[in-house]
Amino acid sequence: MTNKDITNIEDIQLMVDTFYSNVRKDELIGSIFNEKIGDRWPEHLEKMYRFWQTILLEEHTYSGSPFPPHKQLPVEKEHFNRWMEIFTETVDSLFTGKNADEAKLRGKMMAEMFNHKIEYFRHEAKHPLL
Numbered sequence: 001m002t003n004k005d006i007t008n009i010e011d012i013q014l015m016v017d018t019f020y021s022n023v024r025k026d027e028l029i030g031s032i033f034n035e036k037i038g039d040r041w042p043e044h045l046e047k048m049y050r051f052w053q054t055i056l057l058e059e060h061t062y063s064g065s066p067f068p069p070h071k072q073l074p075v076e077k078e079h080f081n082r083w084m085e086i087f088t089e090t091v092d093s094l095f096t097g098k099n100a101d102e103a104k105l106r107g108k109m110m111a112e113m114f115n116h117k118i119e120y121f122r123h124e125a126k127h128p129l130l
């Protein structure tokens, strides 16, 4: 089956809704999201539509700092690996093309960057330079 590429805001909404519906059911990372977000899922999804719309469609509706909300979360490499696995599976199940590839690449780069930053801050907290 050949899927279409991600080309408009409806595609972004489908990708984000499907991804978080899969995430919320996941045994390893579902509860981390559910506990932190609680009854604020509509706002979180809205924000994530804008985030991916900005990256993939170059319609600049997101202005924020993606990293800070992750700094204190109980996550490490295995959680980011699972995030990537679910994200890749979700995108592949719905879309094929240049923007679908870009989504997976950007997701992977950010998951790796978040993980490195979190490891760095944890190490720094245990072994401060000053």
Ligand code: HEM
Pocket: 029, 032, 033, 036, 037, 044, 047, 048, 051, 063, 064, 065, 066, 067, 069, 070, 073, 075, 079, 080, 083, 106, 107, 110, 111, 114
């Ligand atoms: C296991 C990995 C991850 C977990 C557990 C996680 C969890 C969360 C949670 C709980 C929030 C909401 C914070 C709040 O509103 O209280 C959030 C926000 C967000 N996450 Fe993640 N996340 C993960 C990975 C990622 C990755 C890889 C990306 C990038 C592709 C990402 C992008 C974002 C963005 C853009 C926001 C909104 C930031 C803002 O407030 O402007 N997350 N994440």
